[in-house]
Amino acid sequence: MSDMQPEPAVGTTRGRATIADVAALAGVSRAAVSKVFNRTGSISAETTRRIQEAARELNWTPSATATALRRSRSQTVGLVLDKPNTRVDIGFGTASFLAGIESELAAFDYGLLLYAVGREPAAQLAAYRRVAETRRVDGMILTDGAEHDPRFDVLADNRMPAVLVGTPFPGTKIAHVESPNPEAGVEDAIEHLFALGHRRIAYIGGTPGRYQSEARRSAFTAALAALGLSPFDDVFADYVPERAAEETRRMLGGATAPTAILYASDAMAIASIRTAVELGVRVPEDLSIIGYGGADLGEWMTPALTTVVRDAEQRGRAAAITLLRLLGEHPQGDAVLKNPELVLRASTAPVHD
Numbered sequence: 180m181s182d183m184q185p186e187p188a189v190g191t192t193r194g195r196a197t198i199a200d201v202a203a204l205a206g207v208s209r210a211a212v213s214k215v216f217n218r219t220g221s222i223s224a225e226t227t228r229r230i231q232e233a234a235r236e237l238n239w240t241p242s243a244t245a246t247a248l249r250r251s252r253s254q255t256v257g258l259v260l261d262k263p264n265t266r267v268d269i270g271f272g273t274a275s276f277l278a279g280i281e282s283e284l285a286a287f288d289y290g291l292l293l294y295a296v297g298r299e300p301a302a303q304l305a306a307y308r309r310v311a312e313t314r315r316v317d318g319m320i321l322t323d324g325a326e327h328d329p330r331f332d333v334l335a336d337n338r339m340p341a342v343l344v345g346t347p348f349p350g351t352k353i354a355h356v357e358s359p360n361p362e363a364g365v366e367d368a369i370e371h372l373f374a375l376g377h378r379r380i381a382y383i384g385g386t387p388g389r390y391q392s393e394a395r396r397s398a399f400t401a402a403l404a405a406l407g408l409s410p411f412d413d414v415f416a417d418y419v420p421e422r423a424a425e426e427t428r429r430m431l432g433g434a435t436a437p438t439a440i441l442y443a444s445d446a447m448a449i450a451s452i453r454t455a456v457e458l459g460v461r462v463p464e465d466l467s468i469i470g471y472g473g474a475d476l477g478e479w480m481t482p483a484l485t486t487v488v489r490d491a492e493q494r495g496r497a498a499a500i501t502l503l504r505l506l507g508e509h510p511q512g513d514a515v516l517k518n519p520e521l522v523l524r525a526s527t528a529p530v531h532d
Contacts, residue, residue, distance in 0.1 A: 195239075196237035196239040198239070198241070201237055201239050204236065204237065205226075205232070205233040206229065207229070207230060211230065212230050212234075252506075253314070253317055256291055256316055256318050257293075257294065257315065257318070258277075258292070258293055258294070258319070259293075259294045259303065259319075260296070261296070261298050272444070272473075272489075273491070275491035275495070276344075276492065276494055278492055278495065279491065279492035279493060279495025279497075279498075279499070280496070281495075281499075283496050283499035283500055283510060289503070292316055300329075308333050310339075311334055311336075311339045316339075317506055318339065318502045318505060318506055319334060319341040319342075320341070320342055320499070321342070321343045322343070322391075323345065323389040323391050324343050324346070324353075324389070325390065326348045326390070328347075331352070340354075340505040341502070342355060342501045342502045342505065343355040344495075345390060345391050346361060346390055346394065347390065348390055356497040356498055356501050356514055357516060358489075358516035359518060360518045361518070361519065363520070364471065364487030364518070364519030365402060367487070367520070367521040369402035369406070371485075371521060372439045372441075372467060372527065373408075375439075375467065375527060375529045377438045379437045379438045379439070380410065380437060380438070380440070381410065381412040381437040382396065382399045382413045382443075383414055383415075383416050383423050383440060383441075383442050383443065384399075384413070384416065385416070385417065385443040386415060392415065395471075396413065399441060411430075411437045414426050418443060418446070418447065420444075420450035421450065423442060423446075423450055424451050424453070424454040427455065428458065431454075431455065431460055436460075437466070438465075438467065439467040439468070439527070439530075440466065440469075442468070442469065443471050444470065444472050445472040445477050445484060446474070448468050448484055448486070449470065449477065452468055462482055463526050463527050464528060467485075467526065467527040468484070469484075469487070469521075470484050470485070470486040470487070471487045472486065472488070473488030473522065477524070478524065482524070483525045485522065485523050486521075487521050488519060488521075490516075490517060496512055496514075500512045500514045501514050
């Protein structure tokens with residue numbers, strides 16, 4: 180009786196399947212398998228299909244570490260998150276934005292590395308410089324561009340591919356993704372409030388000096404001016420719900436109060452509804468409130484929040500698609516963004532003076 184064991188069939192090797200097993204099952208060379216999964220070279224659609232089917236049948240995937248080493252890449256994309264206080268706040272829109280980014284990166288075996296940094300300009304710049312110089316990531320996604328933004332120069336000097344989500348200030352050279360009319364929702368919100376009879380309309384915005392915040396504020400002022408009105412009040416609150424609630428309390432405590440307030444985020448609007456209720460101000464009977472972002476939670480508020488919907492997940496997808504293309508990948512998705520849209524719910528009503 181022989182003690183020799185028969186050779187295992189293709190796909191039944193002892194332990195994990197190898198690239199050689201995939202090549203044998205697909206009837207191609209190992210080089211062809213490598214080209215398909217590393218997205219290099221030219222392989223016909225039919226051969227690619229056979230290789231992918233063989234890999235699925237054998238439950239084989241290339242080693243992410245080996246792929247990164249061969250490419251001299253980290254297979255990672257970086258994103259810096261603002262940390263405005265002692266904790267890191269992942270807001271409604273940010274969570275959807277991150278989900279959109281990761282959904283596109285995953286298809287190409289890229290990961291997302293988050294950096295939580297305070298809002299001090301020096302700390303922000305130091306973080307970008309450290310990431311770029313150490314090559315911890317292959318590319319960066321940026322948000323909220325500022326005028327004469329030093330981050331762009333740091334990344335360019337280090338030849339770090341980057342994409343900005345939003346509109347850069349004039350004269351700034353950086354790849355970016357933005358909708359055709361990013362302020363459309365603000366204009367629609369003001370026209371809606373005006374049609375309801377509101378004339379004392381206030382705005383509580385985001386972070387001063389950031390393009391997105393300044394553009395949205397300008398759109399608010401311009402929309403009022405087109406209707407022959409001036410802002411009742413106009414302040415920045417850094418997208419922090421607590422600060423928005425404080426500003427709302429101040430406005431409602433004056434001798435004359437606004438009849439409507441537009442907020443730069445849904446989180447600020449939701450916090451301010453609670454503040455209004457605490458002051459005995461009814462929403463929407465005494466005060467109409469409009470948020471910005473389109474958070475799902477707003478639909479379940481009492482009253483349900485009227486808001487400008489900006490598809491955060493789509494913005495994340497578009498940013499990732501654009502950056503992947505800068506890195507030489509070939510994602511199939513569309514990087515074109517829709518304009519923000521006003522969604523009417525129960526937090527706005529005709530004015531009652």
